[in-house]
Amino acid sequence: AQSVAQPEDQVNVAEGNPLTVKCTYSVSGNPYLFWYVQYPNRGLQFLLKYITGDNLVKGSYGFEAEFNKSQTSFHLKKPSALVSDSALYFCAVRDMRIAMLTFGGGTRLMVKP
Amino acid sequence: DGGITQSPKYLFRKEGQNVTLSCEQNLNHDAMYWYRQDPGQGLRLIYYSQIVNDFQKGDIAEGYSVSREKKESFPLTVTSAQKNPTAFYLCASSMVGQEAFFGQGTRLTVV
Numbered sequence: 508a509q510s511v512a513q514p515e516d517q518v519n520v521a522e523g524n525p526l527t528v529k530c531t532y533s534v535s536g537n538p539y540l541f542w543y544v545q546y547p548n549r550g551l552q553f554l555l556k557y558i559t560g561d562n563l564v565k566g567s568y569g570f571e572a573e574f575n576k577s578q579t580s581f582h583l584k585k586p587s588a589l590v591s592d593s594a595l596y597f598c599a600v601r602d603m604r605i606a607m608l609t610f611g612g613g614t615r616l617m618v619k620p
Numbered sequence: 621d622g623g624i625t626q627s628p629k630y631l632f633r634k635e636g637q638n639v640t641l642s643c644e645q646n647l648n649h650d651a652m653y654w655y656r657q658d659p660g661q662g663l664r665l666i667y668y669s670q671i672v673n674d675f676q677k678g679d680i681a682e683g684y685s686v687s688r689e690k691k692e693s694f695p696l697t698v699t700s701a702q703k704n705p706t707a708f709y710l711c712a713s714s715m716v717g718q719e720a721f722f723g724q725g726t727r728l729t730v731v
Contacts, residue, residue: 513662534637541719545635550710551663558717597663599720606651607678608712608720612662 509534511600511611519617528583528614530598540581541599542572545613551597557581568592573607574605623647626711626723632731633698633705641696641726643711650715652694656680657708657725666709669694698728706730 510533519525520526532538533556539558543551555566557574581598598611624645633639643652649668655663665678669688683702688694694713698705708727712718 512669539717543722548708548725548727550724551712551720553719553721556719603717605655605664606668606714606716608651608653608668608714609665610655610663 509600509602509607509609511598511609512600513596513614515614516612517615517617519619522590522594522618522620523587526583526585526588526592526616526618528596528598528616530581530583530611532581532598532600533579534600534602537603537604539601540572540574541601541608542566542581542583543597543599543610545595545597554583567581580585581594588616590618590620592616593618624711624713624721624723626709626726628726629724631726631728633728634731636700637726638697638699641698641711641728643694643696643710643723645692645694645713645721647713647721648691649713649721650691651713651720652688653694653712653714653720654678654684654686654694655710655712657710663710666696 512531540556541556544553557564562574601608627642653668654666664680667686669675685697710725711723712720
């Protein structure tokens with residue numbers, strides 16, 4: 508069975524400071540990894556993905572994530588947070604061999620002015 | 621416009637009634653998914669389908685049913701066996717190895 512853990516329900520950061528949202532995963536085969544963002548009462552918007560290649564992945568709105576195979580982690584980062592980054596963030600994993608896409612419980616990011 | 625469309629946006633169900641949520645995509649994606657989201661919670665997988673005429677149970681399939689008769693359509697039926705159906709339902713689609721695209725969701729309320 509595959510799973511995703513987001514250990515923090517909420518992350519608080521001041522505007523302009525760097526942010527990190529943590530994600531660890533478990534999957535039998537090689538993983539595809541994704542980060543999504545959700546604003547209230549909306550669907551999910553794709554931020555970035557790791558499929559293969561460079562461990563550091565850059566995505567939309569200045570976000571990036573680092574794939575660490577030994578620690579089975581895929582933490583989301585941004586060098587300088589904006590108030591508008593405040594939202595619910597989800598990490599997801601998919602085994603390369605099957606279509607099943609599993610999400611973590613989500614982390615609420617609060618950026619304060 | 622290419623995309624994934626869920627309808628209706630809001631749905632009200634009486635106790636003991638079956639209801640069907642629509643999900644249509646024109647992205648030519650092979651895989652489609654249904655998730656349930658409860659307030660302040662993560663996404664839990666109900667069913668997914670890799671190809672037409674084939675689908676697999678997710679983590680919380682009990683009380684739900686799906687069909688995949690056409691590549692572009694993956695309707696979800698919430699049956700009377702689902703005891704607590706009030707939730708936000710999200711449909712998604714993807715190609716192999718690519719990110720999933722999500723619809724805007726259907727909010728189901730039992731009245």
